[in-house]
Each structure stands twice: as C-alpha cells, then as structure tokens.
Amino acid sequence: MDPCEVVVAVDLGGTRMKCGLVAADGAVLHRETRPTPRADARDGGRAVLDALLETVVELGQKATAEGHRVRAVGVVVPGVIDAEHGTVGAENLEWVGTPVLAELQAAVRAAHGDHVPIVLAHDVRAGGYAEFRQGALAGTTNSMFLPLGTGIAAAMIVDGSLVSGDGYAGELGHSKFIHGDAAELCACGQWGCLETVASAAAMARRYTARTGRTVDGAREVMQLLAAGDPDAAQVWHDALAALVDALVLYTTLVAPTRIAIGGGLVGAGETLLQPLREGVHARLTFQREPEIVAAVLGEEAGMLGAAQMAWDRAGADEEEQR
Structure with a gap:
C-alpha cells in the first residue's frame, strides 16, 4: 500500500468501537472493531475513556508504521456533548461532564505533536453526516x-x-x-x-x-x-x-x-x-x-462520518494557514 495522508476515525457508539484509517478520497485503508469495556460508575467510566484513548493512539501508530501521515483524528460518541468545553455526559458510559476532548488532545499530542487537529462529535450526527455526504x-x-x-x-x-x-x-x-x-x-x-x-x-x-x-x-x-x-x-x-x-x-x-x-x-x-x-x-x-x-451505510456510518468531519477540519485548518 502506497503511503498517503489519513485520518484516524473511531465511533464509540454501541458495544463495539468501529475504527478506521481513512484517506482523503474516502477510501478506508484499515478497519477494525474493538470491544467497548463495560461502563462502571465506580470509576466514572474511566475504563471506557482509557480504551478510547488507547485505540486512537494505536491506530495512529499503525498509520505511522505504514508510512502514512496522520492529518486529523475524528472521534464520535453517544450522549450530550458540550461543544464549548469538550465535555460529554453519557449515562450508558457513566460519563458526567467528562473532559473527553482534553484527554484526546493530550494523548494525541504525546503521540504526534501539536499539529494534529481533533474532532469530537455525536455518533448519530456523524452517521447522519455520512449518509448526507455519501449515502x-x-x-x-x-x-x-x-x-x-x-x-x-x-x-x-x-x-x-x-x-x-x-x-x-x-x-x-x-x-x-x-x-x-x-x-x-x-x-x-x-x-x-x-x-x-x-x-x-x-x-x-x-x-x-x-x-x-x-x-x-x-x-x-x-x-x-x-x-x-x-x-x-x-x-x-x-x-x-x-x-x-x-x-x-x-x-x-x-x-x-x-x-x-x-x-x-x-x-x-x-x-x-x-x-x-x-x-x-x-x-x-x-x-x-x-x-x-x-x-x-450500516454500522460504519458513524465511523465514516467521523472521518469526513476530521477531513473537513484538516481542510479548514489548512485554509486558515494560507
């Protein structure tokens, strides 16, 4: 596979995370699913968040190992997202005002530096966006x-x-x-x-x-x-x-x-x-x-929407820098 630019896309909705490395033309160069840990109120859903962070980092590492450049990360989750603060409330994940975006930024920064933008969005809105763009x-x-x-x-x-x-x-x-x-x-x-x-x-x-x-x-x-x-x-x-x-x-x-x-x-x-x-x-x-x-688009709708949103963000950031 020839090296290219990709985004890391993860959909946390459901009992399994749907994950992919997606090129700018929408081609899914790698796809996989991973189990979502059972949410536990005793740890405030920390196990779920840790699994998400690990997945994003490992997918980025896989992309880099295969010679690809990670342009952006798109993560979509259930629940209510406070877009201003990057926090998520999701009862089924035991998240209450959980700083998901800040945690993602720290993990991605440690793995790739400061140049990789991150999109955090709702899983259903992402699925709808994918159906709107290509479904x-x-x-x-x-x-x-x-x-x-x-x-x-x-x-x-x-x-x-x-x-x-x-x-x-x-x-x-x-x-x-x-x-x-x-x-x-x-x-x-x-x-x-x-x-x-x-x-x-x-x-x-x-x-x-x-x-x-x-x-x-x-x-x-x-x-x-x-x-x-x-x-x-x-x-x-x-x-x-x-x-x-x-x-x-x-x-x-x-x-x-x-x-x-x-x-x-x-x-x-x-x-x-x-x-x-x-x-x-x-x-x-x-x-x-x-x-x-x-x-x-079936079960991949959320992941594909996450990828499209990530590419949109990468493109917008590039325009701002010109």
Whole structure:
C-alpha cells in the first residue's frame, strides 16, 4: 500500500468501537472493531475513556508504521456533548461532564505533536453526516437520519447544514409521545419518551414485561411477530404508532424531503418502512411529505462520518494557514 495522508476515525457508539484509517478520497485503508469495556460508575467510566484513548493512539501508530501521515483524528460518541468545553455526559458510559476532548488532545499530542487537529462529535450526527455526504441522504438539503437502536436520536440536515445545537440537538428519542398510564420512566428521567417504546431495547423489554418471557433483543421480537405472536404484534404496533407521531411532528416543524431510517430495527425492511410511510401519509394535510427510506451505510456510518468531519477540519485548518 502506497503511503498517503489519513485520518484516524473511531465511533464509540454501541458495544463495539468501529475504527478506521481513512484517506482523503474516502477510501478506508484499515478497519477494525474493538470491544467497548463495560461502563462502571465506580470509576466514572474511566475504563471506557482509557480504551478510547488507547485505540486512537494505536491506530495512529499503525498509520505511522505504514508510512502514512496522520492529518486529523475524528472521534464520535453517544450522549450530550458540550461543544464549548469538550465535555460529554453519557449515562450508558457513566460519563458526567467528562473532559473527553482534553484527554484526546493530550494523548494525541504525546503521540504526534501539536499539529494534529481533533474532532469530537455525536455518533448519530456523524452517521447522519455520512449518509448526507455519501449515502441515503445525498442530494438533499433538508432531511433526517433516524437510527433505531438501543436508543433513539436524530441527525438533522437543515438548509444544507448539519444541525449541532452546540452539541445538544437531535434528541428526538427524549421527546414525550406516550401519555397517561401507558407512559414509562425513561433513563433520562422523563416519562413517556419515544425511546421507551420505539427503541430496539424497549421492544425487547416491553415484550418481556407483557409475557414474562425473556427474549434475545428486538430481533427475536420480530421473529415472533412474523410467526403471528399477538404480544409481539402489540409491542410492534405501539412502537410504530409512536414513531409515526414523531415523524409527523418532525415533518411539520422542519419539512424534510427525505428521512433515512437506520439502526438495528431497519433490518425489518418493509415490515417497518411501509407502515411508517402509510402512517405518515395518512396524517399529513398541508405538510410536505417526505420520502422514508432505509439508510445505506450500516454500522460504519458513524465511523465514516467521523472521518469526513476530521477531513473537513484538516481542510479548514489548512485554509486558515494560507
């Protein structure tokens, strides 16, 4: 492999980190996954942060050993990112105001010096950016990426730009769509959030609560649905109803022309997408109706978005120096 300039890209979302060395033309010269350590409140999620730092440094060392020049580092994480201070709050990682950017800067500086810029961004926004630049949202100026996985968050493209909101935007999963006695307590502290009904984790949990039978995630619920299980059908119906409400609200407020659904649940294909299309169509009156499609970049979307953001930063820094 000929030496070239690369960025180090790491997506910390999920149970495994998705990592890559990515060239300026988008070619992934090296890809790997690594386990994300189980977060522990007793150490404030330190083991997770240490694993992330080690991964970034080792990927940079690999690039250097192969003769490549590391131009930038892109890291994307779940949770809420304070863009001004570079801190992250992520309940599933046991991070509370954790200075992730400062830790990354220190580790990268020790390995490569002061010349390598670092981008820290949200994993879902990065996935949406990748879909916007090279995936299912390419060619749009107003669109949304909505992955349905362990949790639910949205990446919003508005007037051709990715909306960050200083790191806080896009938490559609923590909007209230379930009311009354049906509302459940969300991990965020609110009752009735979309995520409590329509995430993959919620579907498995709600099926178990209805039946007393433990299932192996949303995939097994979908298998039971296909086999005609009435409890799986009710869990699925509740999830679809809440998702239609969320998509109608988003469409009314932001008017996307296309919505790309990603995450584990999109594996259901048209079993998911067609009812969403029909439900949204039936509810809209004056609003512009969006296309509802499957995202195309899969589990690599976040890593590819991290790489694209890192290359954008490298290019912007180069322009400033001219």
